[in-house]
Amino acid sequence: MGEVVRLLIDLASLGGLYAFLAAGYVVAYRTSGVVNFAYPACVLVGAYLTASLYELTDSWPLALAAGLGLGALAGLGFYLGLLRPLTGQPRTSAVMMTVGLLFLIEALARLNWRGATVFMPLPGAGTGWTVSGQLVRAHDLALAAAPVGLALLLTLFYRLTRLGISMRAVAENPVLAARRGVDIELALGLSWVVATAVAVLAGVLAGAKGPVNPGLVQVSIKAFAVALVGGLDSVAGLVPGALVVAGAEVLAVRYLGPHLAEAVPFAVLLGVLTLRPWGLCGSREEIYRV
Amino acid sequence: MTRALVELQGVEVVYHRVATAIQGVSLTVASGGVTAIIGVNGAGKTTTLKAISGFLGTEDARVTAGRILFEGREITGWPPHRTARLGVALVPEREKVFETLTVEENLRVSCPPDRDWSEAFDLFPRLAELRRRPAGYLSGGEKQMLALAMALLGRPRLLMVDELSLGLAPAVTARLLGELLRLRRELGFTLLLVEQNAAIALAVADYGYVMEDGRVVFAGTAERLRQHGDIREFYLGYREGEDVRSYREVKQYRRKRRWWS
């Protein structure tokens, strides 16, 4: 019984982390039409940055706010400096640009923090309960709940607010959106700001799962597989996708060992894509729009 | 002659610095009327519309000569958001709606913040039944209706429609055009139609321009165009008497005759 509970807790916390990380990819794709390969590095730097800010200020709200603010500014900078000059070029150019950005930010992270392992002193550390002999930390619950909240927030934003719908329109067809009076600069800039802000948040949340080290990049890449399993353009698919992938991985760690389990998210991805190329909850048309 | 809303004077547009799309184009769009530009594919009609609405930049094209005037003000080379603020709306030929968004979302995006987007349902009641449907699943006629509604929500001064009849059955086109004209009388905007289907364009227009190979080769009131022998032959499909000319003869004929008279 304790085994099962342990597995469930691991599933919940890992799945929650994956879902939150995957949200960054979905947000970026939904509102700019670009797969943001720089996201894993942004998450790592976001985590490191917030931890360093906390050491500086000794106050969580301040560190978080500053981290988010800096992340948003960085996102705006990326858009204005690197992605806006690429307008008019095919989408693959923008994607390659994000790949270049990935390495740039990763190099920066290495130079500045030198592969350090940082413990994210989040509030509520140390609180936990025992269920069937297994420890359930408050952080595990937070990890499970956070992405659900985020998914709800995003769904409401994209479905109901004018700005959200405009951002989706801009991602689909910027020229038509401009013709209809949408400020595409604002929409695209905002999409990047939100993407990097989510990256910072995700990095902080990752600190709730364990210490922050460069391995977080690999976790974020696995979260990309989660985003695709759920459907790259679907916020609703985040939670189901994360549960499927995290479930497979948790079971694999238990029965196959931690090394082989690294490949499991990608095997699941290949399986899902082969059967359902647009992901569990994605829209069919997305595939043909690529 | 009523006031001119838009005036092009000797406009030349060049794509990718090497390909001239239109040359020496001069035309006037009278305020409050219906003006038609007809011509075959590649005549430069869409480029003319793009030059007026300012969307050349996205395709590496520039106005290299001439002027474009809107109510006397020069708007040559103005970026799209400035021309949009003047009240210039263009319904493009392809990709005229957001396919992944529902009809309702399409309308919400196009509506300026100070207006109510459900006005579109007053303009086109059919859309109200389709509000939740993704625009990609609408039929051709419904998409065109939606595109027109989206453009009209912004209460434009000038509505330019590129190939209204493209891909639509004649009955649907006739109905849509009728609706459009009715709305024009109600809302009072100027309509500039670019059409390959010269028959319907000339049936509804006040004034018309014929473009070929990037130039305006004929201009006149719609009545005059309808009566002109060459236009009747090549754009309206009438044949004089029994002699049906062969394709080769027609070509030579066109080369020999001069349009401007």
Next chain:
Amino acid sequence: MFEVGEALGRLWRRSPYLRTHYAQELQLTYYTNFRVAALGLGGLLLVGLPLWAHGYLLTLAVFVLIYLIGAVGLQVVTGLAGQLSLGQAAFMAVGAFVGGAAHFHLGTPFPVNALLAVATGGFCGYVLSFPALRFRGIYLAVVTLAFHFIVITLLREYQLFLQTRFGTLRDIVLPDPAFGPLVLGSDRAWYWFLLAAALAVLLMAANLVRSPYGRAWVAIRDHDVGAEAVGLDVRWYKRRAFVVSSALTALAGCLHAYYTHTVSADNYGLTLAVMYLAMVIVGGLGSLRGAVWGTLFVVLTPELLSGLLRGTAIARDPEAVRMAVFAGLLITFLLAEPKGLEAVRQRVWNYFELWPFKYRPLEGSRR
């Protein structure tokens, strides 16, 4: 007399644009006197490189040639056939491991191992093509990315298995490759061998480009739905592209393993796959010459730049510096010259070759 003079004149002033015999149409490239001289001189310099470049420079040259083979493979699948592939590192690893495992378990000599590596690489490309055929664009890249991680994880497992079972403290150690009596023991020998190999690969690829395969791939790249509508068996050609590319990359991997004398899964990470992509993008997507320029640029520039920064504080982490330089390269090229170095070279070349004329002849009239 007049005919002789005319013939001589034709010989001397051979024009690349005026073709008088069908044989000239079939040639791989056109020959003018300037070209022949330049090719000869260039060839001499290349062959004679080991004579004046020693140590580090020669090692770099060897690496350039090894990566070039892989870059040509990527150019075939991504530049020609339009299938964006992030699986290069995985295929290199496959080649390296197959070569190493064959040596370890079977004791076979280098040529056999290399052939086995190529065959296995081709087979892996065949396997990859099954899911890959269903997707385009970014989804295809993701499929290849997933393939990369799966393959690397499996190979890492194998490496661990070897270490635990056979107790090898290090990874598989490979000796100098031997073709019978000829042993590639020195950098020089490697360089000449690889020069010949790379030239052979480039020639093969150039011929592929001119063949029905090449034409079909370009058609698929430009519009795969249209290509199918015209009657091309798109699936078959895509599969071929993957197989050819993976076979070439596996060869590069096997050579890499033999040159560095080690086989380790850590050498073939995602960074390598991205580096390959950068090579073909920086060089010019779709052109073989571009693959050459791109490889040279991507391999040499970070080394040179980090060499310049040696001694400064940043140099404490050369890997990070290399990453940053590489990223900077990629970004600069995407912003400034998306068509790559080949486009730059063509512009410069045309300017000089056509001077005082300004306009290039039409596409397809020259090669």
